[in-house]
Amino acid sequence: MIHYALRCSKSHDFDSWFQSAAGYDSLRAAGQIVCPLCGDTAIEKTLMAPAVRPARKAGEVAARPKLSEPASELEAALAEMRRQVEANSEYVGLNFAAEARRMHDGDIDSRAIYGEAKADEARALIEDGVQVMPLPFMPPRKAN
Known part of the structure; x- marks a missing residue:
């Protein structure tokens, strides 16, 4: 890599x-x-500098940001977006396409949901007028 x-x-x-x-x-x-x-x-x-420590400070451990903290404004915005989505909607997993279609057809009450759909399922939803959009983060079941 x-x-x-x-x-x-x-x-x-x-x-x-x-x-x-x-x-x-x-x-x-x-x-x-x-x-x-x-x-x-x-x-x-663009130019990158390798992360190499000087020899005289090889024994010292450099302070590093925690991996759980955002490294940029973009990461912070994405983390906040994820927090909002997870707090204000229901994760329906692989049932996303079926649940979205049932709500669109009026078979069940509408509610905020998020989940996973195959590309062809998402395309079919969009073609049928169901408003869906991809999220820029992995669903909970795929997170490390």
Whole structure:
């Protein structure tokens, strides 16, 4: 795995991991690397400094942020969005498409839900006028 610092043509900085340098090149050429802030696909690598400690301080442990704390404003906003979704809606898991369709058809009362759907299920919901959208985080059952 290789970690790159990236920047879109609108000067938004972000980073990502890739299987290899060739993997990055092929994904970029296919337009599959997207800025998480604006959706731009004109992405370039930026300079990165390796995380190397000086020899005389090798015995000291550098202070690191906790992994549970957001590392950027974007991560903090996504964490808050997740908190709001989880606090104000019901997780229905793999039953999302069926539950959304039943609510749309009036078979059950409407309520705020979130869950998982296959791409073809989500596409069918959208085509039938059911308002759905992807969430930018993994569902609880897939979290580490």
